[in-house]
Structure formats: structure tokens, C-alpha cells
Amino acid sequence: MSCLKPERLNMVHKFFKARTSTILSQNPRDDSRHPPPARSERRGRRNLLPLIHHAETSFCPCCASDAKHGLPETMSRDLPSSALEIRGLTKRFDRLAVDRLDLTVRAGEFYALLGPNGAGKTTTLRMVAGLLRPDAGSISVGGIDALVDPVAAKQIMAWVSDEPMIYDKLTPLEYLEFVAGLWGCDPVLSERSARDLLGSLGLEPHQNERCEGFSKGMRQKVALAGALVHDPRLIILDEPLTGLDAVSARHVKGLLQDRVRSGCTVIITTHILEVAERMADRIGVISSGRLVAEGTLAELRRQNGKGDSSLEDMFVALVEAEAAAA
Ligand SMILES: Nc1ncnc2c1ncn2[C@@H]1O[C@H](COP(=O)(O)OP(=O)(O)OP(=O)(O)O)[C@@H](O)[C@H]1O
């Protein structure tokens, strides 16, 4: 992988700092859980990591490298049988967004979280990713209490927002190099991983172009590659297929299926019910911040007494029943 020139690296560092202070000033309520690093920590490439963790990003500090995999030790270990366990999770804005939610996602499964607009999916996942503080409840990521040790939890997961943020002045390859460097990944292994990811996502012809000229879908794919470059065991994606053309969507779906085959856990939210129907091992339906149905497609059909109905039919029936009961 081409090395970033010092002046380019400086430019990115400045960008991170500016972005971090903007975010801190926008989210003062969440500061106590992730206190900003001491002034003495704010120098040098590795020392940016606490700032970045503190900000709204998908990365966090990393520690000593694992010589075998080039990854921090906590990132390369296997998850226990539950990849994610949420208990009593609650978040209120003006009104209740997530309402005493219980949710378990097993290690190695492809889980689709569905729900109507405003159901609380993004809010739930943002709490899991450490970007929002819950009012109540617990979150365990691979056995790690994400509210007590958010950094350790982030080390084994990737979060791809529905509004991905990348750095326009970098090329995809530079961006992935930068992210892998933040994680402390072995440069040789991460270069291979970055090139594989860009190839799988159809971005290879653009890997040396600056992202500033990229379309929305191309940016989404760069953000996805950035989230996967450190080889996370739990991958959480908020509407990853929205805005992608059919070829790009196939690239992304293929990549996610490969990750599940290699033992990772994938959680996605989507409004494309066909994706959930075809790809998910289990499906959860959220309405008004509560889990109202969960299971395999066959189980959902049995639970709803609808032998051969489509997921769309069941989804509409469930959501309408919830709305009528509210
Ligand atoms: N930062 C915020 N401030 C105030 N209210 C918020 C905020 N974020 C989300 N909400 C509210 O919380 C509720 C749940 O929103 P959320 O974004 O989690 O829904 P969603 O299920 O992801 O919906 P969609 O399918 O449209 O993405 C909504 O009523 C929304 O208006």
C-alpha cells in the first residue's frame, strides 16, 4: 500500500481534530461516558485514537498487536455464543424511541432488523455502536459490557452508518491505509485486505482517485470497506443497500455473505424485505421501540399463522396490528 506522505497525513489529522471538536460541541450530554483524552495524549498518530473514539466514528483505540494476525488481541479472538445481547434498552428523545428492548443475536448469524420508519432501529444500533447513551438497559457485545468498556466492544465490531462519513481528500486506498493504521493493523496484511475489499466491491479501478468525486453509492462502498479492514467479528450496517445499483448491491451482499461464512456475525437494517427474506438467518421486527416478532422466515410464518405468505405481507400485518393496538 502506498504510504501517505507526511503533509497528507497532517491534513487528515487536522480534519479529524476539527471534526472531533464539532461533534463534542454538538453532543455535550454524552461526554461523561467517554471523557476526552488528556492534552498530553493529543500528539502523534496513535494518540489521535482516543479523540476519534470520543467522536462519532467507527474506529477506536487499539492496543498491542497480535503477531499472528496483525490485529489487537481482543479483535482476533472468537466471540462467545451471543454476538450481541441487549436487555431492557431504553432511549427517550422528545418521546420514547427505544422501549425496554430485549434482543439477542447469535454468533455467526445474519440477522435482519426490520421496522417501519421511526421504529427505533437506528437509535438502537447507535447505542450499540457507542454513539448514543441509553437511558436504561445493558448491551453486551461478544461478552463485553459495551457501556462499561466501549473501547473493547468497538474493537470487535464494525459499524456502518446510514450516512457514511469518509475523507474526501483521500483515495480509497489511502483511506483504508489510514483506518488500518488507526487500528494498529500490520501494514502488509492490511494492504492485502484493503485491495481485496476494494476488488470485492468493484472499486479497484477507482482505488487511486480521490473520494471527493465519488457518487453516493461509491462513497457507501468505501465506508463499508473502511469498516471491514480490521476484520471485525460483528458487523452492524444501517441500511447498507439503500442507493446502491443492482451490481453494487450484489457486491455488498456477496461480501457480507462471505463474512458470515467465515464466522462473522452480520446485523443489518433494511427496508428491502426481499434482502431479509433471502439472506437473513433470523429476522427481528421492531415497532415503537419494541421487538414485536422474531425468528426465521418459517418461524415468523408459523407465529403469524400465515403458511405461505411473503415477508412483506407479514410485515405489513404486524405493523398495522401494532399501530391499531397503540
Ligand atoms: N437525535 C434525535 N433527536 C430526537 N429524536 C430522535 C433522534 N434520533 C431519532 N429520534 C427519534 O427516535 C425515533 C426512532 O428513530 P430511528 O431513527 O431510530 O428510527 P428508524 O427505525 O431507524 O427509522 P428509519 O427506518 O426511518 O430509519 C423517531 O421518532 C425519531 O424521530
Ligand SMILES: [Mg+2]
Ligand atoms: Mg434508521
